Amino acid sequence: MNPIVQNLLIVFGVLFGALTMAAGLIWIERRMLGLWQDRYGPNRVGPFGIFQVIADMIKIFFKEDWIPPFADRTIFTVAPAIVVATVLLGFAIVPVAPNVFVVDFNIGILFFLATSSIGVYSLVLGGWSSNNKYSLLGALRGTAQMISYEVFMGLSLMGVVMMTGSFSLHSIVEAQQGMWFVVPQIVGFVIFIIAALAETHRLPFDIPEAESELIAGYHSEYSGMKFGMFFVGEYLGITLISALTVTLFLGGWLGPSFLPPFAWFSLKTLVVILFIVLLRAALPRPRYDQLLSYGWKVLLPLSLLNILVTGAVILATG
């Protein structure tokens, strides 16, 4: 096959897969939450209620797209697009199978950290441009939370990088042939999951939104498809961090050979996604200052210690 055609196929395949997963997650999440909270969830539209996604999409497309007169129009419009664009950029470095990946940077992990740090702007600008005090409070909380947890997320991954000797995700998966990194890097794994949840401001860390205190936080003033973009961005974010957790700690596409590599990757990603949904069903939201002091006083020393111990072990064993 022509290499350009093949590359385009992979790019659009990954894009299509990510977006489908994000849309499907709306249904999966509501059904699973229903299951865990002992109720039905959406079960009317189509078999098992699976067409609920389509009904939701049609609804959100036809909602009035209203920009409040007191908002900063340009920034208000740009903000929701930033989160979707940056998360989709992050998918570029995820290797789905040995030869199915968009690009294999030698700075892969750093590229993901860069896109996620640009993603903060969506929340900050959305909150600021709404010109609403609840939105602003949400944006302030979100900025502090995401900037802090970015640090631990980066540091927690350095153990993996040290064991592989490369930032490239492709070689990280290859290095897990013998043992998945979740075993030697269990501390890094736990810190990464916590920090990634805080970075996508997903429940239980959805403090920038915090419906019970701030209406809807930074997107209080958003409606219609602009609100939908924030929503899609959140679900894409969940998919991305699940895919990255699988790649970095759970062996990526590796697995017994009765299933193809792509199937292993998808299966593991789905399990991690379900785990994140379960967290939403199980845990209450911490208080805002508790979250920050927990980060700086517990996660930062732990992740530094993890780097130190990993480095010492690598040095000792050569």
Add this chain to the structure above:
Amino acid sequence: MEILFYIASIVAVVSTIMVITRLNAVHALLYLVVSLLAVALIFFIIGAPFIAVLEVIIYAGAIMVLFLFVVMMLNLGKIAVEQERRWLSPGIWIGPAILSLILLLELIFMFAHSSQAIQATMISPKEVGVTLFGPYLLGVELAAMLLLASIVGAYHLSKRKKKAKHRFMEETAE
């Protein structure tokens, strides 16, 4: 590759000009972010992907967000925009414009005499690390000490005495 370099450079220059001329502080900061991203792209093109990514993570992703954080809390409204407009009157432009023009002419003069094309030599993250902890170790250590001191200082400045919650204890606890 060369055409990408020129596009990125034009974006960087134009967005930097926009930073200076915007009256609204948040808009100016956003143009600064675009400018930093363009510079990161230039780094990437000339073969320094590590520095490019660090530029995005640290400058565009952390420092600028903190700037924005502060500007957001200042609640700059119409009055601040008016003030900026008065400060940006044409008379003030003359001095800086002449000085920058001299610098620009010098730059053009220097480039005109050295006819080197852009050379993209890939520098991997490992090489950057080896250089930092080899010949430049002293600089890294000094920067680390400075940062540690500033962290401790910032922590001390932001520390407040705990106020006692009880109304009778308030005076004694201060």
